[in-house]
Amino acid sequence: MTETGHKPMNCAEFDAHLAEALDGLLSPAEMAGMVTHASGCPLCAPAMALAQEGRSLLRGLPELEPPAYLVQKILTVSSEVAPQTVED
Amino acid sequence: LEDVQAVAGLVRRAVAGDAAAWEELVRGYNRRIYNLCYRFTGSPDEAEDLTQEVFIKMYRSLGSYDVERGAFVSWVTTLTRNLLVDHFRKSRQDRITDSLDAAPTQDEDAPTPAEQLADPKAGPEDRVRSQQTQQLVQQALGKISPELREAVILRDLQDMDYREIAAILKVPEGTVKSRINRGRTELARLLQRTHRQVM
Numbered sequence: 302m303t304e305t306g307h308k309p310m311n312c313a314e315f316d317a318h319l320a321e322a323l324d325g326l327l328s329p330a331e332m333a334g335m336v337t338h339a340s341g342c343p344l345c346a347p348a349m350a351l352a353q354e355g356r357s358l359l360r361g362l363p364e365l366e367p368p369a370y371l372v373q374k375i376l377t378v379s380s381e382v383a384p385q386t387v388e389d
Numbered sequence: 390l391e392d393v394q395a396v397a398g399l400v401r402r403a404v405a406g407d408a409a410a411w412e413e414l415v416r417g418y419n420r421r422i423y424n425l426c427y428r429f430t431g432s433p434d435e436a437e438d439l440t441q442e443v444f445i446k447m448y449r450s451l452g453s454y455d456v457e458r459g460a461f462v463s464w465v466t467t468l469t470r471n472l473l474v475d476h477f478r479k480s481r482q483d484r485i486t487d488s489l490d491a492a493p494t495q496d497e498d499a500p501t502p503a504e505q506l507a508d509p510k511a512g513p514e515d516r517v518r519s520q521q522t523q524q525l526v527q528q529a530l531g532k533i534s535p536e537l538r539e540a541v542i543l544r545d546l547q548d549m550d551y552r553e554i555a556a557i558l559k560v561p562e563g564t565v566k567s568r569i570n571r572g573r574t575e576l577a578r579l580l581q582r583t584h585r586q587v588m
Contacts, residue, residue, distance in 0.1 A: 362526055
């Protein structure tokens with residue numbers, strides 16, 4: 302992210318850095334710029350809240366256990382084919 | 390994080406016909422591939438078939454994996470993603486899109502989907518509700534476009550970084566971030582709409 306100094310962030314810049322902001326990948330100064338913009342922007346504040354909610358929902362999904370027989374099934378099927386040494 | 394050299398060694402042994410090395414690779418990656426396929430398709434049966442297909446394809450092309458060009462996990466994920474895209478294209482015409490309207494009902498005091506998934510002190514009833522929420526999230530995931538779906542799955546469920554995702558999807562990092570944003574937003578919007586409908 303480019304440091305903008307004291308220049309206020311616009312909506313396009315806010316949008317471009319929203320994923321990084323929610324993923325905690327911005328510096329404190331960059332994050333402060335995001336928060337400042339959101340606090341005064343009627344479009345970006347709800348956009349941030351919505352993206353944050355979507356992120357939480359996705360990350361709340363558990364990792365699933367594959368069927369117990371799957372590994373054996375794969376090994377059986379793959380034993381019937383030969384690995385190739387080169388493939389594009 | 391995978392040990393790049395150790396995995397490269399396993400791959401070399403598997404290519405040379407070492408069954409134990411191949412089994413180790415299958416055991417090491419089947420869970421990740423199954424989850425990627427399940428979250429993309431929303432179907433345990435399709436996920437199982439596709440996981441199997443990925444491994445057959447992987448076995449046949451193991452010799453083309455080049456450790457210098459990136460981590461094995463990225464190579465495997467690219468292979469899986471390409472197969473999922475092919476599968477999506479083939480099946481798009483007869484895909485059945487389940488309606489979120491048919492989602493389980495919730496009572497008026499029900500917390501929002503996000504609150505349900507986030508609650509660490511959930512009791513038995515909450516857990517049932519949480520399972521329903523997970524189903525709703527999965528259904529919503531199936532409703533967003535495949536481009537957005539794959540981006541959020543790779544980022545939020547497979548925990549890959551933007552650079553890795555950009556390499557897998559063959560798009561610039563800026564596009565990856567934009568798709569992740571839009572995917573998260575569309576998913577939340579769909580779930581909010583569902584929540585309002587059942588109130």
